[in-house]
Amino acid sequence: MKVPFLDLKALHQELKTELGAAFERVLDSGWYIVGRELESFEAQFAEYCGAAHCVGVGNGLDAIHLLLEAYGIGVGDEVLVPSNTFIATWLAVTRAGATPVAVEPDPHTYNIDPAALEAAITPRTAAIIPVHLYGQPADMDPVNRIAEHHKLIVIEDAAQAQGARYRDRLVGSLGHAAATSFYPGKNLGALGDGGAVLTSDAAIADRVRELRNYGSKVKYQHDKLGYNSRLDELQAAFLSVKLRSLDAWNNQRREIARRYKEGIHNAEIVTPSVPDWAAPVWHLYVVRTLHRDRLQQYLRECQIDTMIHYPVPPHRQRCYAEMTSLYLPIAEQLSAESLSLPIFPSMHGDEVDSVINAVNNFVVDSVL
Numbered sequence: 001m002k003v004p005f006l007d008l009k010a011l012h013q014e015l016k017t018e019l020g021a022a023f024e025r026v027l028d029s030g031w032y033i034v035g036r037e038l039e040s041f042e043a044q045f046a047e048y049c050g051a052a053h054c055v056g057v058g059n060g061l062d063a064i065h066l067l068l069e070a071y072g073i074g075v076g077d078e079v080l081v082p083s084n085t086f087i088a089t090w091l092a093v094t095r096a097g098a099t100p101v102a103v104e105p106d107p108h109t110y111n112i113d114p115a116a117l118e119a120a121i122t123p124r125t126a127a128i129i130p131v132h133l134y135g136q137p138a139d140m141d142p143v144n145r146i147a148e149h150h151k152l153i154v155i156e157d158a159a160q161a162q163g164a165r166y167r168d169r170l171v172g173s174l175g176h177a178a179a180t181s182f183y184p185g186k187n188l189g190a191l192g193d194g195g196a197v198l199t200s201d202a203a204i205a206d207r208v209r210e211l212r213n214y215g216s217k218v219k220y221q222h223d224k225l226g227y228n229s230r231l232d233e234l235q236a237a238f239l240s241v242k243l244r245s246l247d248a249w250n251n252q253r254r255e256i257a258r259r260y261k262e263g264i265h266n267a268e269i270v271t272p273s274v275p276d277w278a279a280p281v282w283h284l285y286v287v288r289t290l291h292r293d294r295l296q297q298y299l300r301e302c303q304i305d306t307m308i309h310y311p312v313p314p315h316r317q318r319c320y321a322e323m324t325s326l327y328l329p330i331a332e333q334l335s336a337e338s339l340s341l342p343i344f345p346s347m348h349g350d351e352v353d354s355v356i357n358a359v360n361n362f363v364v365d366s367v368l
């Protein structure tokens with residue numbers, strides 16, 4: 001049996017009629033940028049996340065970048081970011097003119113380690129960006145306590161965790177503000193690029209609205225050097241349709257994760273651990289093994305698609321050549337040992353079984 005890593009086509013087939021109707025509504029409206037669809041989706045998503053304001057933007061990277069600018073964070077400032085995140089978290093900081101400072105994760109949860117966070121603070125530190133990596137919430141109470149003590153802004157990177165809960169609170173409402181992404185592969189994905197900012201601070205929401213729209217509040221009046229980064233009407237209409245299924249899809253992911261946890265027994269493979277205060281949404285199901293490349297090859301031979309998140313940590317990328325000598329052993333270990341197994345809402349039960357069986361049958365010597 002061939003098991004794909006992700007099947008968006010099947011997911012969208014379920015909603016073909018409603019997505020088609022949304023498309024026709026926007027087509028017939030004659031209005032395609034910043035209109036009713038965006039306003040309506042922003043209201044629905046803010047309510048869903050328990051935040052007072054949502055501002056739809058062009059993508060997740062812009063959501064983080066525009067938030068940093070809205071808080072006045074830039075040249076001369078340091079921003080604490082996980083050492084093992086997707087590079088967009090770092091790029092947003094660099095684009096804002098600030099310096100990303102890498103903080104190592106807890107090797108069990110893969111999320112930012114509060115103890116390491118405290119040690120990385122300097123007089124230049126302005127903000128912390130905890131990432132809810134792979135759909136599992138970061139330990140936000142200690143992060144917020146540290147931030148409060150040092151007067152730092154907390155911006156959640158919730159790109160991988162729409163719908164996840166931390167101690168019964170939804171991610172996106174746990175810091176000063178949050179950024180998320182609607183890249184098609186995320187748990188709530190558009191049919192193109194998209195992103196959003198969430199915050200309960202009306203002034204920050206207004207500033208992001210201005211920045212996403214050429215720095216303008218009133219047409220042809222530009223108070224700030226802005227950008228063009230809006231979530232368009234079509235994507236907002238599609239997202240309104242898909243938001244209604246998000247909880248059900250996340251529950252399907254949870255069921256697959258439960259079956260993986262229960263079914264995978266192989267001494268060479270470590271499955272993810274979940275603290276009791278976390279209700280993850282399993283954007284990715286990442287296992288670890290010292291024989292990662294062999295496991296990936298073995299699964300490929302079993303016709304099971306896997307991916308590596310992420311094969312090279314940000315500080316080892318050429319674009320951050322000045323960071324290459326940083327000593328970040330946990331990020332490097334994770335990039336060498338991690339493998340993401342297939343997990344997606346329309347995945348069939350027999351596909352899940354097939355992954356479990358293959359993983360359990362993996363023997364290191366079986367692959368050269």
Ligand SMILES: *Cc1c(COP(=O)(O)O)cnc(C)c1O
Pocket residue numbers: 059060061062085086088089131157159160180181182183193194195
């Ligand atoms: C996807 C992602 C982003 C960036 O979102 P885009 O919409 O692709 O720009 C940022 N942070 C994390 C953790 C992500 O997974």
